[in-house]
Amino acid sequence: xxxxxxxxxxxxxxxxxxxxxxxxxxxxxxxxxxxxxxxxxxxxxxxxxxxxxxxxxxxxxxxxxxxxxxxxxxxxxxxxxxxxxxxxxxxxxxxxxxxxxxxxxxxxxxxxxxxxxxxxxxxxxxxxxxxxxxxxxxxxxxxxxxxxxxxx
Amino acid sequence: xxxxxxxxxxxxxxxxxxxxxxxxxxxxxxxxxxxxxxxxxxxxxxxxxxxxxxxxxxxxxxxxxxxxxxxxxxxxxxxxxxxxxxxxxxxxxxxxxxxxxxxxxxxxxxxxxxxxxxxxxxxxxxxxxxxxxxxxxxxxxxxxxxxxxxxxxxxxxxxxxxxxxxxxxxxxxxxxxxxxxxxxxxxxxxxxxxxxxx
Numbered sequence: 001x002x003x004x005x006x007x008x009x010x011x012x013x014x015x016x017x018x019x020x021x022x023x024x025x026x027x028x029x030x031x032x033x034x035x036x037x038x039x040x041x042x043x044x045x046x047x048x049x050x051x052x053x054x055x056x057x058x059x060x061x062x063x064x065x066x067x068x069x070x071x072x073x074x075x076x077x078x079x080x081x082x083x084x085x086x087x088x089x090x091x092x093x094x095x096x097x098x099x100x101x102x103x104x105x106x107x108x109x110x111x112x113x114x115x116x117x118x119x120x121x122x123x124x125x126x127x128x129x130x131x132x133x134x135x136x137x138x139x140x141x142x143x144x145x146x147x148x149x150x151x152x
Numbered sequence: 153x154x155x156x157x158x159x160x161x162x163x164x165x166x167x168x169x170x171x172x173x174x175x176x177x178x179x180x181x182x183x184x185x186x187x188x189x190x191x192x193x194x195x196x197x198x199x200x201x202x203x204x205x206x207x208x209x210x211x212x213x214x215x216x217x218x219x220x221x222x223x224x225x226x227x228x229x230x231x232x233x234x235x236x237x238x239x240x241x242x243x244x245x246x247x248x249x250x251x252x253x254x255x256x257x258x259x260x261x262x263x264x265x266x267x268x269x270x271x272x273x274x275x276x277x278x279x280x281x282x283x284x285x286x287x288x289x290x291x292x293x294x295x296x297x298x299x300x301x302x303x304x305x306x307x308x309x310x311x312x313x314x315x316x317x318x319x320x321x322x323x324x325x326x327x328x329x330x331x332x333x334x335x336x337x338x339x340x341x342x343x344x345x346x347x348x349x350x
Contacts, residue, residue: 053308070310074221076331080338082346083331091345096312122348 024114031096048132057131060144065127072130077123085117086123170240194249209233212270216334223333227298236333237281238290244291247304275337282326294335297325 033042045132050071057067075083087096105121143149155200167175196202197283204210216224222231239245242266264270264277285292304312314328339347 053310070308076335079348081336085346089345116344119348130168
């Protein structure tokens with residue numbers, strides 16, 4: 001009993017003593033907050049702007065859901081109505097000059113083809129997202145395979 | 153036949169007591185007060201505070217509108233209820249105000265006094281507004297937005313294309329810009345391709 005108490009206390013003291021060492025060891029690492037003391041407010045990030053309308057963005061890999069090359073601010077998607085489909089549905093894409101939704105979106109999970117877009121594929125921005133004018137956080141040399149890349 | 157006593161008689165008889173001048177002055181002053189009062193009452197019923205004094209408007213359409221660009225935007229210009237729903241010029245404004253008596257009647261009937269009732273009527277109500285807007289060539293939109301003052305080069309790719317097309321085909325704002333300030337009704341009937349698979 002007494003022995004375990006002594007061990008416990010020495011462990012506690014030891015870990016407390018080790019703490020500043022552990023903290024100073026972390027100096028070389030910058031957290032996402034930057035070099036900021038704990039009690040300082042972190043710098044507020046610069047707001048990113050949605051990219052304005054542009055030509056379709058090329059895919060980087062074969063199964064990639066195409067990115068949205070325009071803003072979608074204020075576009076509602078709910079059980080009654082889907083704003084995206086006013087241009088991208090099969091009924092409307094020609095007149096709107098938009099990309100039509102993929103045929104794969106009409107199948108339910110059992111592979112049965114439905115007359116209209118399947119509920120599991122109805123909420124477009126679960127997969128398709130617009131882009132902001134953000135620089136990549138880390139350097140990246142990724143290149144798409146040549147078979148899906150636009151040839152110059 | 154005519155009763156020459158009483159109020160009617162007094163109104164019919166030429167005055168032998170008051171001078172034409174004083175009658176005129178009294179008439180003009182009373183006219184100003186009455187017209188001013190009428191106008192004040194008209195304006196008092198022509199602002200957002202009045203519109204959302206009814207819970208039907210406050211809990212449904214007003215809440216939806218608060219999330220849209222006509223409520224909050226980068227330039228800080230706000231369009232309130234009457235800016236879009238009441239004509240600005242006098243004649244059409246009076247006609248709209250008289251039509252509003254139908255809205256008062258349905259307020260008394262409680263036609264849309266719960267969110268469920270409102271939702272059930274949403275398509276019908278929306279169609280009424282779309283029809284009115286179409287008929288007037290979206291007059292209320294054009295109080296602020298006008299093809300003539302639009303700089304297409306400032307617009308996005310899609311907007312340029314659509315606006316040019318709309319202009320040449322003689323379309324009006326509401327043909328495309330539906331549901332920009334309020335939630336859209338269930339669109340199964342209007343455009344089944346834009347609603348969830350049934």
